[in-house]
Amino acid sequence: MPRNILIIVESPLQLINANEYLKAYEMESLTDFFLVSSREKSNIDQMNKAFESLNLKGDISRITVCDIDKSLITRFKFYWKVIKAARKKSSKRYDLLLVGHIASIYQAILANSRKNMKTIYLDDGTAAFYEHALLKEKKLKSFSPIHKRIFPILLGLKANIISYQGKIHFFTMYKDLVEEDHDFLSYTLNEFLYLKEEYKKKRIDTDSIYFIGTPFYWNSDSLNNAESIFAQVGEFLKDKNVTYFPHRYESDEHFKLVEKLGWNVVEAKVPIELSLINISCLPNEFGMFTSSAFYTINKLIPYVKFKSFELNNLEDIFNGTNTYKLYRDYDENLNIEVIKLN
Incomplete structure (x- = not known):
């Protein structure tokens, strides 16, 4: 049984x-934690709230900047914070390392600075399907090209x-990725046992629908079609009591568009998977x-159904x-x- 564990994550889902x-x-x-964030402030805020919500314990080292793409100076500042943390000497020796995303160069630098321990990679959303397809095709030294390393x-x-x-080694929620006898990849399935137990305590509300928010990234501001999109969805769900869970x-x-529809909006303090713990019904x-x-959610609530609204201008x-x-x-x-x- 590991005595000391180090966890490196860059998103609330990785922490979950x-x-x-x-x-x-x-x-x-x-357990010690590196909470790493180079995007909007909402990302580190949600990780901090998720840490509290999950009642996790341990020392936290935060490595953050707000919006790494803002300037070259911001990017260099963040890179230097990661390098500094990786080079910092520590008297503590770890037996197990959990890494949130195998493709993150920042997590890779931090992970490689700690030696001689079992390392297990977690999921970072559906990007896992693309990453594992590459890994199963051939052994990769790194997901980061040499010019970045x-x-x-x-x-x-x-x-x-x-x-x-x-x-x-991987701890994955995606059953389709698991191969029992792969030559150089090892999988353990994440069954979400903790969250499932929490969800069992909830009653079911058949008159409501919960809507999962998505950030749209338009190729140009002139192509922004969000108002029409939300108006159509609102018309389709007009007879439902809708609660909206924004993406961070x-x-x-x-x-503003959601408010126009008269939907209830849950403040985006934690990911939806944790927000549902604090709500009396599902x-x-x-x-x-x-x-x-x-x-x-499909794993956590066995009876649940989904309506997915397909955008008509995906090329934009x-x-x-x-x-x-x-x-x-x-x-x-x-x-x-x-x-x-x-």
Whole structure:
């Protein structure tokens, strides 16, 4: 049984998955955390709130900047904070390392600075399907190209994928990814045992629908079609009592459009998976556009159904091709009804 555990995460979902690992294996060990965030302030705020909501214990080191893409100076400042934390000497020796996202160069630098321990990678949403397809095709040294790894290499640091006893180890919520006898990948299924127990305590409200928010990233402001999109969804759900759970990266414009529809809005302090713990009842139906929360909620509430509203102008949205593929995956799922918008 591990005595000391280090957890490195960059999102609330990664922290939820780390908690599920700790609970699944009843680990009452001494745990330390790196909470890493380079995006909007809402990301680190949600991680802090999720930490409290899950009643996690341990020392926290926060490595943050607000919006890494704001300038080269901001990017360098964040990179230097990561390097400084990785180079910092610690007398504590860890037996187990949980890493939130295998493709993050920042987490990789921090993880590689700690030696000789079992390392387990967690999920960061549906990006896992693409990443594991690459991993199963061939052994990868790193998800980061060499030009991004030069700086840490010059400082004596690495950003490599870490193996343990000849295999890369994963704790994943995605059953479709699991292979029992892969040559160099090892999988354990995340069954969400902790959250399932919490959800069992809830009563069911058949008159309500909970809507999972999604941030839209338009290729150009002139292509922004959010008002028409929300108006159509609102018309479709006009006979329902709708509660809206915003994504932490949604714009103020979205909130105003939701308010116009008269929907109840839950403050986005924690991810929806944790918000549901603090609500007295659960619906038997969720609405959404696309969301990685579908996969977790579908596991947590066995009877639940989903309505997915498909945007008609996917070519105008950043990463629209992958979003289109996601809708086609939804077509194959018996728990999802895909509704095409005009």
